[in-house]
Amino acid sequence: MESRSEKRELSIYIHIPFCVKKCNYCDFLSFAASDSQQERYVNMLQKQIISQGQVMSQYKIRSIFIGGGTPSILKADQVDRIMEAVNKACQYRDSFQQNEPEVTIEANPGTLTKEKLRVYKELGINRLSMGLQSASDQELQILGRIHNYKTFRENYDMARELGFQNINVDLMSALPSQTMSSYQNTIEEVVRLNPEHISAYSLIIEEGTEFYKKYAIHGESKELPSEEEERDMYKMTKKMLESAGYKQYEISNYAKKGHESRHNLSYWTGIEYLGFGLGASSLLNHVRYYNERNAEIYMEKIEKNQKVMHIEENLSEADEMAEFMILGLRLTNGVNGDEFTKRFQLGIFEKYGTIIKKYQLLDLIKVRGNRIYLTENGISVSNQILIEFLPEND
Amino acid sequence: MAGIEQSKIRNFCIIAHIDHGKSTLADRIIEKTGLLTQREMQEQVLDNMELERERGITIKAQTVRIVYKAKDGEEYVFNLIDTPGHVDFNYEVSRSLAACEGAILIVDAAQGIEAQTLANCYLALDHDLEIMPVINKIDLPSAEPDRVKAEIEDIIGLDASDAPLISAKQGLNIEEVLEQIVTRIPAPSGRKDASLKALIFDSIYDSYKGVIVFTRIFDGVIKKGTRMKMIATNAEAEVVEVGTFGAGQFIPCEELTAGMVGYVTASLKNVKDTRVGDTITDAENPCGEALPGYKKVNPMVYCGMYPADGSKYGDLRDALEKLQLNDASLQFEAETSVALGFGFRCGFLGLLHLEIIQERLEREYNLDIVTTAPGVVYKVYRTDGQVLEITNPSNLPSPTEIEYMEEPVVSAEIMVTTEFVGSIMSLCQERRGIYLGMEYMEETRALLRYELPLNEIIYDFFDALKSRSRGYASFDYELKGYEKSELVKLDILINKEEVDALSFIVHAETSYERGRKMCEKLKKEIPRQLFEIPIQAAVGSKVIARETVKAMRKDVLAKCYGGDITRKKKLLEKQKEGKKRMRQVGNVEIPQKAFMSVLKLDDE
Numbered sequence: 001m002e003s004r005s006e007k008r009e010l011s012i013y014i015h016i017p018f019c020v021k022k023c024n025y026c027d028f029l030s031f032a033a034s035d036s037q038q039e040r041y042v043n044m045l046q047k048q049i050i051s052q053g054q055v056m057s058q059y060k061i062r063s064i065f066i067g068g069g070t071p072s073i074l075k076a077d078q079v080d081r082i083m084e085a086v087n088k089a090c091q092y093r094d095s096f097q098q099n100e101p102e103v104t105i106e107a108n109p110g111t112l113t114k115e116k117l118r119v120y121k122e123l124g125i126n127r128l129s130m131g132l133q134s135a136s137d138q139e140l141q142i143l144g145r146i147h148n149y150k151t152f153r154e155n156y157d158m159a160r161e162l163g164f165q166n167i168n169v170d171l172m173s174a175l176p177s178q179t180m181s182s183y184q185n186t187i188e189e190v191v192r193l194n195p196e197h198i199s200a201y202s203l204i205i206e207e208g209t210e211f212y213k214k215y216a217i218h219g220e221s222k223e224l225p226s227e228e229e230e231r232d233m234y235k236m237t238k239k240m241l242e243s244a245g246y247k248q249y250e251i252s253n254y255a256k257k258g259h260e261s262r263h264n265l266s267y268w269t270g271i272e273y274l275g276f277g278l279g280a281s282s283l284l285n286h287v288r289y290y291n292e293r294n295a296e297i298y299m300e301k302i303e304k305n306q307k308v309m310h311i312e313e314n315l316s317e318a319d320e321m322a323e324f325m326i327l328g329l330r331l332t333n334g335v336n337g338d339e340f341t342k343r344f345q346l347g348i349f350e351k352y353g354t355i356i357k358k359y360q361l362l363d364l365i366k367v368r369g370n371r372i373y374l375t376e377n378g379i380s381v382s383n384q385i386l387i388e389f390l391p392e393n394d
Numbered sequence: 395m396a397g398i399e400q401s402k403i404r405n406f407c408i409i410a411h412i413d414h415g416k417s418t419l420a421d422r423i424i425e426k427t428g429l430l431t432q433r434e435m436q437e438q439v440l441d442n443m444e445l446e447r448e449r450g451i452t453i454k455a456q457t458v459r460i461v462y463k464a465k466d467g468e469e470y471v472f473n474l475i476d477t478p479g480h481v482d483f484n485y486e487v488s489r490s491l492a493a494c495e496g497a498i499l500i501v502d503a504a505q506g507i508e509a510q511t512l513a514n515c516y517l518a519l520d521h522d523l524e525i526m527p528v529i530n531k532i533d534l535p536s537a538e539p540d541r542v543k544a545e546i547e548d549i550i551g552l553d554a555s556d557a558p559l560i561s562a563k564q565g566l567n568i569e570e571v572l573e574q575i576v577t578r579i580p581a582p583s584g585r586k587d588a589s590l591k592a593l594i595f596d597s598i599y600d601s602y603k604g605v606i607v608f609t610r611i612f613d614g615v616i617k618k619g620t621r622m623k624m625i626a627t628n629a630e631a632e633v634v635e636v637g638t639f640g641a642g643q644f645i646p647c648e649e650l651t652a653g654m655v656g657y658v659t660a661s662l663k664n665v666k667d668t669r670v671g672d673t674i675t676d677a678e679n680p681c682g683e684a685l686p687g688y689k690k691v692n693p694m695v696y697c698g699m700y701p702a703d704g705s706k707y708g709d710l711r712d713a714l715e716k717l718q719l720n721d722a723s724l725q726f727e728a729e730t731s732v733a734l735g736f737g738f739r740c741g742f743l744g745l746l747h748l749e750i751i752q753e754r755l756e757r758e759y760n761l762d763i764v765t766t767a768p769g770v771v772y773k774v775y776r777t778d779g780q781v782l783e784i785t786n787p788s789n790l791p792s793p794t795e796i797e798y799m800e801e802p803v804v805s806a807e808i809m810v811t812t813e814f815v816g817s818i819m820s821l822c823q824e825r826r827g828i829y830l831g832m833e834y835m836e837e838t839r840a841l842l843r844y845e846l847p848l849n850e851i852i853y854d855f856f857d858a859l860k861s862r863s864r865g866y867a868s869f870d871y872e873l874k875g876y877e878k879s880e881l882v883k884l885d886i887l888i889n890k891e892e893v894d895a896l897s898f899i900v901h902a903e904t905s906y907e908r909g910r911k912m913c914e915k916l917k918k919e920i921p922r923q924l925f926e927i928p929i930q931a932a933v934g935s936k937v938i939a940r941e942t943v944k945a946m947r948k949d950v951l952a953k954c955y956g957g958d959i960t961r962k963k964k965l966l967e968k969q970k971e972g973k974k975r976m977r978q979v980g981n982v983e984i985p986q987k988a989f990m991s992v993l994k995l996d997d998e
Contacts, residue, residue, distance in 0.1 A: 013956055201952045227948050252952050267956045281957040288960060312960050326963070330954060362924055383949040384924055387970040390963070 010059030015277030024144035027206035063263035072107035334373025411508035473655035482744030493610035496579030503537035509868035582653030590614035599719035617649035629667035631660035693741025700737030702762035919988035
C-alpha cells in the first residue's frame with residue numbers, strides 16, 4: 001500500500017477530441033476542428049475541470065491522462081491552461097513531493113515541437129504516449145496516419161533530448177497488407193529505441209470507420225491477415241518484447257520493470273476515475289457516468305452552467321463483481337482472490353468456483369496461490385471466458 | 395333465400411395449374427356479379443390468409459355465393475367453390491369437386507397445359523363434372539390461344555372451340571364466362587323430400603360459433619333444430635344455424651335444400667368430428683348410405699417441432715391445438731429430444747403443409763420453432779413378427795431386430811419441354827425413381843411417368859425440378875403404396891455424441907452422399923469453440939463421413955479502457971445472449987440454425 005491516508009485514489013482523464021485528420025481505423029470520438037473551435041473547447045474544458053474541484057478534493061490524485069484524439073495538436077499555452085485548471089481544482093502539484101502522480105499526454109508524431117515538450121515538462125507531465133503504429137511507411141499510409149517513420153524518430157529523439165524518461169509507443173498488428181516480417185521489423189525498430197512502455201494492439205475493424213466500409217462489409221478480406229497469422233503476430237510480439245526486457249502485464253501492454261501505466265491499471269483494478277471533456281467516462285462511488293457526446297451541446301451546456309455528466313450505469317454489487325473479473329483477468333497477474341474477498345465479503349471460489357474449474361480443465365485459466373489468471377491461450381479466447389462472469393440479468 | 399329453384403343454381407369450381415389465374419378469375423366473377431364493388435375487393439378475395447396471398451396459392455377451400463342476372467333475364471345463384479391449389483391437398487380438392495356439377499378449367503394462353511392442369515382435370519372427370527375450358531392471359535404477348543385450344547382438344551379430349559378467351563387480370567371477356575356457366579354447367583338434381591344427405595367439403599373453427607361446416611346438400615333439407623349426424627365419425631349435434639356464403643361473411647337463412655351449398659353450425663368444438671368427405675344426415679331419419687369417396691386422410695410427412703426457447707413448450711402446445719381445431723389433417727404428439735428438449739412430433743399432408751404450419755406458428759403465434767428433418771412413415775417388420783410404423787428415426791429398432799422395412803412410394807407425372815427430358819430423367823434416377831413411361835403431348839412437350847419413393851421428393855425435389863428445367867417442368871403425384879426398401883438410420887455425432895434430432899432414415903445407397911453433405915453443412919453452421927469438434931456421420935457403428943470444426947484461436951478485445959468498459963461489456967452481453975440461444979449437446983453449443991440447415995442440402 002502506497003499511502004496510509006484515508007483518501008481514496010482517483011485517476012483523471014482529460015479528452016481532447018481533435019485530430020489533424022481522422023485515421024482509417026479510428027472509432028474514437030475525434031475529428032478535425034478549426035483553431036477557434038479548439039480555443040472555445042479548451043475554455044469550456046477549464047470550466048468543467050474547475051467545477052469539479054469539490055469532488056476531486058475528496059480524493060488523492062493517482063494519475064492524470066490527457067488523451068484523444070491528438071492532445072499534442074493543442075498549442076502549448078492551451079495545455080498550460082488546462083493543467084492550471086487541474087492544479088487549481090486539486091493541487092496535483094503538491095503531491096509531487098511525496099508521491100508523484102503519473103501525468104501522461106498522448107502525442108502524435110508530426111504535431112510535437114520543442115516548445116510544446118518544454119511546456120509539458122514544466123507542467124509536470126512526466127510521461128509521453130506516442131502513436132507510432134508501424135515502422136513501415138506503406139502501412140502508415142494505409143492506416144491514414146499523417147506521419148512517416150522518420151518524423152516519429154525525430155519527435156521521439158527530441159522528447160528524449162528534453163528529458164522525458166517515461167515514453168510509451170503504440171503499435172498495431174494484423175494490419176491490411178502487413179506481413180510477419182514487416183511487423184517483426186517494426187518491433188525491432190522500436191526495441192532499438194528502447195522506450196519504457198509499449199502498447200501493441202491487434203487491429204479491430206470497428207463499425208463506422210473507413211476500414212469497416214472497406215473490409216468488414218464485404219466479408220473476409222484477402223488483405224487482412226488470417227486469424228492464424230494474427231495470433232502468430234501476437235505471440236511474436238510477446239516473445240520479442242520479453243526477450244528485450246519488457247514484461248507483458250495486460251492483453252496489449254508491455255513495460256519495463258516499474259513502468260506499467262498507473263493510469264491504465266486504474267481502469268482494470270476498479271480504481272475510481274473522473275473524466276473531463278467530450279464523451280469522457282467517469283466512475284465514482286459505484287456509478288459510471290459519461291459526458292455529453294455532441295461537441296456543440298457539450299460546450300453550450302457548460303457555457304450555461306448546465307450538467308454535462310450523465311449516468312451511464314449504476315453498478316450493483318453483482319456488476320462490480322463481474323467487472324472485477326472481466327477487467328482484472330485482462331492483466332497477466334490476473335485477479336487477487338483476497339482482494340475480491342476484501343471488497344465483496346465473499347470467497348472468489350464460492351462465487352466463481354465452477355467457472356474457474358471449467359476453464360482450468362481446458363488449461364485456459366490458472367490458479368496460483370491467491371491469484372487467478374488466464375493462460376496465454378486463455379487470453380487469445382478471453383471473451384469466451386469473460387462472458388461467463390457477466391451477471392444474469394433476469 | 396329459401397325457395398330458390400334448383401334449375402337456377404350452378405355449383406362449380408375452378409381448376410388450374412398454379413399461377414394460371416384461378417384466384418384472379420374468381421375475383422373477377424365476384425366483382426362482375428356486383429357482390430362487391432371494385433373498391434371493396436381486396437385483391438383476390440378468396441385467398442383469405444395472409445400467407446395464401448403471399449404465396450399466391452389457396453390453402454383452404456373458400457366458397458362464395460353470387461347472384462348473377464343472365465342475358466336470358468333470369469337470376470341465377472352461383473356457388474363458387476375455390477379449391478386448394480397444391481398436391482398436398484389433393485384429397486380436399488377431390489371433396490370440393492364432389493360438391494360441384496361443373497368445373498371451369500383455366501389454361502394459361504402462353505404456357506398451355508401443365509401437370510396440375512391434367513391431374514386436376516382427370517380428378518374432375520372422375521367426378522363426372524362438366525368441364526368448361528377457359529383460356530386466360532390472352533393479353534400476354536406470348537399468348538397462343540389457338541395452340542392452347544388445340545392442346546386441350548388433343549391432350550384432354552375436350553371441345554375447346556368455344557372456350558372464352560379472357561384476361562382475368564384485365565377483366566376481359568368475363569361476361570362470356572358467366573354466360574357459359576349458366577348454359578354449360580348443369581343445374582343440381584336431388585330430392586328435397588328425401589332423407590338428408592349432405593357432403594362436408596370443408597370445416598373451420600370459429601371461436602364464437604364453434605365448428606362451421608361447409609356443405610353441399612344432395613338430398614333433403616337441413617335447418618335449425620335438425621339433429622344432424624356425421625356418418626363416418628358418428629358425431630351428432632343439433633343444428634344451430636344454417637346459411638350461405640357472402641364474400642367474406644356468413645349470411646344465415648331458413649334452410650338449405652337439395653342442390654344448395656352453404657354452411658351449418660351446431661356448437662361442435664372440434665373439426666375432428668366433421669371430417670372432410672363425411673356425409674351429414676338426419677339422425678332421426680337417416681339416409682340409406684353415405685356419399686362415396688370418404689377417406690380419413692393420414693399425414694404423409696412427419697417432423698419434430700421444438701420451441702427455440704424451451705420455456706415456450708406450453709405455448710407451442712396451445713398453438714398447435716388451436717391450429718388443429720381448423721385443420722383435422724394436422725397431427726401431433728409430445729416427444730422429447732436429448733438435443734432439443736421437449737417438443738412435438740407432427741404429421742402433415744406434405745411439405746407445403748408443414749411449411750404453412752411452421753409459418754403460421756411463427757407469425758400468428760409468435761413462436762420461434764426449430765424443426766427436425768422431415769421424414770415419411772416407414773413400416774418396420776420386426777423379426778418377432780410385429781409391424782411398426784415409424785415416424786421418428788430415433789424410434790427405429792436396432793438392425794438386428796428388423797426383418798425388413800418398407801417405404802411409401804408415389805406415382806409421379808412430370809410434364810416438361812423435350813429439351814429438358816434428359817436432365818429430368820437423370821434427376822429422377824438420382825432420386826431412386828423407376829421409369830414407367832413417357833408420352834409426347836405435342837412435339838415440344840413430354841409427360842414423364844415415374845414411381846418415386848416419397849422420402850426422395852419431400853425435401854427439395856420440386857426446387858431441383860424447377861432449376862433443372864429452367865422453371866418449365868411441372869409435377870404432380872399421388873401415393874401409390876408401400877414397397878420394400880433397403881433403408882438405414884443415419885446418425886450424426888458431434889464431438890462423439892449422437893445428436894438425436896439430426897438422425898434420419900435414408901436409403902442405404904444414398905447414405906454416404908447424405909452423410910457427407912450433412913457433415914459439410916454442419917461444419918459451416920457450427921461456430922468454432924474452445925476445442926476441436928469432430929462431426930461424424932455414422933450408420934450403425936460405422937463412421938461414413940467426417941469433418942472437423944477447428945478450435946477457436948482468437949476471441950479477444952484488444953483494447954478496454956475507462957471509456958470503453960460499458961460498451962465492451964455490452965458486446966460481451968450480446969455474445970452471451972447469442973450463446974444462450976444455442977443448443978447444448980454435450981460440451982458443444984449448436985446454433986438452432988444448424989438443425990434447420992440440414993433440411994436443404996442440395997442448395998449448392
